[in-house]
Amino acid sequence: MPDESKIFNFLAMSALIFLFIFFIALIASIFIYVTPSELVSSFFSEEIVFSIKLSMATATIATLACEIVSIPAAYALSRFNFPGKKAIDVVLYLPIGMPPVALGAALLMFFGTPVGKTVELLTTRFVFEVPGIILAQFTIIGGLATKILKSTFDGIDPEYEFVARTLGCNSFQAFYKIALPLSKNGVITALTITWVRALGEFGATIMLAGATRMKTETLPVAIFLSLQTADVVKMSAVILIMVGACLLALLIIQKLGRGWPEI
Incomplete structure (x- = not known):
């Protein structure tokens, strides 16, 4: 033995x-x-700086919008019982399991329908524009954020909220004053994971927003364009930037002491 x-x-x-x-x-x-000096000089090129700014801006907006929707949605899935709950739970796994290219193609086809055209008319243009990047990222991370946050709320004893309601709190106050503070680490973890996932989103982005240099050129799109032109130095620089972002996210998650949540 x-x-x-x-x-x-x-x-x-x-x-x-x-x-x-x-x-x-x-x-x-x-x-x-590539040599370290080539990488350093490439980091400060106009195109890479543009890609960094665009990626960070779109990923941040998409993540914040996603959390605004996902926190109450995850709470509802965790705490409420209603018809179709299991079906909704399964559907939220689709963005996690489906290829991003397929979701991007579905978004592109949606905006080709009368409803999609009306949405663009009433809001803003998404196809081959920067808002399309944000929408593509939101589509990819929405289900992921909801599943992570649901796992967080599942780990909080609902008895705390029940006691708060018996002491005079309504449902919103019990959520805002009890459940939300207790889920702080889980919310930060979800924010971090989904932000990094949005930062690295490529498939849905290129289908909906395209790959136009210095317009819809996020960091993953910059890698794609560099590969097309055999620009190894720029491609390597972007890869290292994304590796650094992922490592930073991992450090934040480990600092919270939770590790990777269940999905």
């Missing part, structure tokens, strides 16, 4: 080390093709 345990422990650690080395090798391979 001790020998079997040692073999199992060795295999488990070997698998872990393999995965670690594999991903480190992917990042390290960037420096085979």
Whole structure:
């Protein structure tokens, strides 16, 4: 038995080390093709600075809009019982499981319908425009944010809210004063994960907003355009920027002491 345990422990650690080395090798391979000085100079190029600003702005707007909708939606899924609840729960998994390109194509087709054209007429133009980036990101992260937040609310004992209501709070006050403060870490975790996911969104974005240089050029689109023109230096710089954003998000999540939530 001790020998079997040692073999199992060795295999488990070997698998872990393999995965670690594999991903480190992917990042390290960037420096085979470019020098650090080339990367640094590329970071400050007009096109990359534009892509960073556009990506951060659209990802932030999409994430905040998503949280405004997802927090009450997740609370309703966690606390209320109503007909069709399971069906809604399943539908919210679609953006998580479906290819982003498919969702982007669906958005593009929607705006080709009379209803979609009316929406654009009454609001703003989405197809091949910056608002389309925000909508594409919102579509991709909406279900993810709701599932993360539902898991957070599921972990909070509803008895606290019940006691608050017996002491005179209405349903909104019980949510705002009890459930929301208790879910603070979960909300921040959801914000962080969905923001990074929005920052890295490509498939739905390119279908709805296109890939126009210096117009709808987010960071992932910049990688795509760099690949088309064989601009390895710019592509490497953008990849490192996105790796840095992901690492920062992981540090924030770990700092909260929660790790990755259940979805």
